[in-house]
Amino acid sequence: MGALVGELGRPAYLRLADALRAEIVSGDRAPGARIPSIAELCRDHGLSEQPVRQALRVLTAEGLIEGRPGSGTYVRVRPVRARMARGRYQVTGSPFAAExxxxxxxxxxxxxxxKTYATASLALRLGISEGDPVMQSQYLFRADSEPAQLSTSWEPMAVVGGTAVVLPEMGPMAGLGVVARMAGIGVTVTRVAEDVAARPVLEIEAGPLGIPLGSTVLAIERTHWAGELAVETADIVLAADRFRLSYEIDIPPYRP
Incomplete structure (x- = not known):
């Protein structure tokens, strides 16, 4: 392949990124296929090393390619998105397990x-004061042994402190989910609120989720309520190219 040509004034690294992206999207470079080395791309496209590296960084940030230490750079294999229903809070036990x-x-x-203490933002979510004690639980969920989602949850010690469910994965109701655990201490969860956003994966999340930096994740901010009392809030993170969130909403009878 000769030197790249493109729209006047467009930087060489973007023209190379465009060309490689087109080959990946069209299937000419199949998932799992090796990307030519930097030296090969320099030679084939008549470019110096710097714009070639910049082009590869662009495609990595887009989640199209990934580097494998000691092996090279490859077209990223994109999994088929699994449907994750977000209406399974009424099941007995863990909603993740049921789904x-x-x-x-x-x-x-x-x-x-x-045990830790509420930050200002966390206190606002839970309706408590900054510095109030909370039980923090950090989860790595797997499906068929493969990383599926990360979750960090916080429960006010004013609600769970001194009870049998203070540690979510220990005691007589270990692993049964927030609704069942709260019921076990006489607290009836009446609703769940979720806010969903898409954002780039954080470095601290990429390793546990098994996805490259530059990938997009779905970030869910979830809160369980017992009436007007927030009994748990959580940050849930899933790879956007592995899951699609599905919501079912009950509609009351229409009354004109």
Whole structure:
């Protein structure tokens, strides 16, 4: 392939990124195919090393390619998005487990819980004062042993402190989900609120989720309420190219 030509004034690295992107999107470079080395791209496109590296960074940030240490750069294999229903809070037990089994996969998770204190933003979400004690639980959820989602949840110690459910994954109701655990201490969850946004993955999230930097994630801010009392809030993170969120909303009878 000769030197790149393109629209007047467009930087060389963007023209190279455009050309490689077109080959990937069209299927000419199949998922898992190796991208030529930097030296090969320099030679084939008549460019110096710097614009070639810049072009590869652009495509990495777009989630189209990924580097493999000691091996090279490859077209990223994009998984088929799994449907994740966000209306399974009425099931008995863990909503994640119920959703995973409905998709025919085996759920598992690891959890680390510790007492900490509410930041200003967390206090606002929970309706408590900054500095109030909370139980923080950090989860890595897996489906068929593959990373599926990250979750960090916080429950006010004023609600769970001194009870059998203070540690979500220990005690008689371990792993049963927020609704069942709260019911076990006489707290009836009446609603769940979720706010969803898309954003780039953070470096601290990319490794546990098994996705490259530059990938897009779905970030869910979830809060369980018992009437006007917030009993739990959580930040949930999923890879956007692995999952699509599905919501079902009950509509009351129409009354003109």
């Amino acid at each position: 995973s089994r409905a998709r025919g996969v085996d759920p598992s998770w690891a959890c680390d819980s510790q």
